[in-house]
Amino acid sequence: METVPYLDLHGQYRSLSNELLRALEEICESTSFAQGSATSKFEAEFAAYCEVDHCVSLNTGTSALHLALRCLDVGPGDEVITVSMTFIATAWAISYVGATPVFVDIDPVRRTLNPDNLEAAITSRTKAIIPVHLYGMPAEMDRIMAIAERHGLPVIEDAAQAHGARYRGRRAGQFGKIACFSFYPSKNLGAYGEGGALITNDASVAQRARSLRDHAQSQKYLHNEIGYNYRMDSFQGAVLSIKLKHLDEWNKARIDHARQYTELLKHSSYKLPAHMSDSECVWHCYVIETPERDRVRAALQDVGIQSAVHYPVPIHLQKAYTHLDYRSGDLPVTETLCEHCLSLPIYPELSKEKISRVATVLLDLENR
Numbered sequence: 001m002e003t004v005p006y007l008d009l010h011g012q013y014r015s016l017s018n019e020l021l022r023a024l025e026e027i028c029e030s031t032s033f034a035q036g037s038a039t040s041k042f043e044a045e046f047a048a049y050c051e052v053d054h055c056v057s058l059n060t061g062t063s064a065l066h067l068a069l070r071c072l073d074v075g076p077g078d079e080v081i082t083v084s085m086t087f088i089a090t091a092w093a094i095s096y097v098g099a100t101p102v103f104v105d106i107d108p109v110r111r112t113l114n115p116d117n118l119e120a121a122i123t124s125r126t127k128a129i130i131p132v133h134l135y136g137m138p139a140e141m142d143r144i145m146a147i148a149e150r151h152g153l154p155v156i157e158d159a160a161q162a163h164g165a166r167y168r169g170r171r172a173g174q175f176g177k178i179a180c181f182s183f184y185p186s187k188n189l190g191a192y193g194e195g196g197a198l199i200t201n202d203a204s205v206a207q208r209a210r211s212l213r214d215h216a217q218s219q220k221y222l223h224n225e226i227g228y229n230y231r232m233d234s235f236q237g238a239v240l241s242i243k244l245k246h247l248d249e250w251n252k253a254r255i256d257h258a259r260q261y262t263e264l265l266k267h268s269s270y271k272l273p274a275h276m277s278d279s280e281c282v283w284h285c286y287v288i289e290t291p292e293r294d295r296v297r298a299a300l301q302d303v304g305i306q307s308a309v310h311y312p313v314p315i316h317l318q319k320a321y322t323h324l325d326y327r328s329g330d331l332p333v334t335e336t337l338c339e340h341c342l343s344l345p346i347y348p349e350l351s352k353e354k355i356s357r358v359a360t361v362l363l364d365l366e367n368r
């Protein structure tokens with residue numbers, strides 16, 4: 001039986017191993033292990049790739065979101081509007097600064113923050129808005145930015161799943177005051193360990209973030225505010241520089257895979273992800289919806305096809321956030337997506353044959 005992994009990083013490593021190992025060796029020989037020239041080089045390259053002025057490399061995407069909120073002086077008593085349909089880290093960052101996450105429902109087609117719900121959630125305590133480009137699909141940034149600007153609120157894009165995506169021709173990450181990326185190994189641009197970055201066109205934000213990530217040192221061992229050790233290590237900078245050169249070709253392969261899935265499944269009863277004409281989604285995940293998600297997932301597993309669930313429980317119903325007093329039914333679109341979502345295997349090196357096999361099994365399962 002031919003198995004289909006959900007994600008397989010071996011192919012990418014094999015194709016780049018000589019170059020990668022040479023770069024890692026150079027760092028060992030330089031002995032500049034933390035935040036050396038390899039990370040600054042990557043910062044310049046990633047800023048250019050995202051078409052922005054500044055990139056601040058960090059140890060994780062979670063730290064990027066945390067620092068973004070610190071740079072905007074969001075703190076206790078403040079509210080930050082975001083979605084509940086995201087990885088938990090989006091909400092963690094809000095909690096880390098002592099603010100309160102306020103969750104709004106998503107658009108059922110894009111699966112990102114629904115601008116129709118945004119204005120009603122804004123209060124005098126709102127200090128920022130964090131849309132999430134979920135599964136690689138940019139949120140509806142023109143409408144979100146128009147509302148944010150009307151209320152004088154900064155926007156932080158959570159672009160952890162959307163490296164290289166475009167909205168109305170512009171790269172994700174260029175719309176808000178700050179955008180945050182994760183380079184967790186499974187991401188479209190993945191490190192060989194943990195990694196993250198924030199990008200911005202605001203020089204003062206970049207400068208503050210650079211200081212905060214390095215213990216908020218004004219000079220060596222002098223600290224003007226509470227800082228963190230959120231530096232990126234040099235190995236990750238070197239790996240990311242090498243991999244960045246291939247990101248567009250890898251994203252293109254993901255786009256082709258998504259088209260193939262959609263073509264093969266278009267007459268099925270599964271709800272398929274939308275291909276939006278205003279965006280170039282980079283398909284971090286290809287997520288179908290079915291009320292029989294658990295049965296379908298188990299049946300795929302039985303024939304050697306791995307899948308994933310992003311995410312089984314929305315953040316507003318997580319135990320960690322019971323104190324916020326949300327109830328089941330508060331965010332119906334989010335809750336339905338959590339119950340029905342099933343992420344199919346997708347990674348650049350996935351073969352057309354494997355995609356066909358997944359689709360064939362899915363179509364067969366409909367008739368049982």
Ligand SMILES: Cc1ncc(COP(=O)(O)O)c(C=O)c1O
Nearest residue numbers: 060061062087089160182183184
């Ligand atoms: C939407 C989203 N936000 C934030 C993060 C946090 O990134 P990291 O795991 O690098 O801390 C992730 C990834 O895991 C994510 O998918």
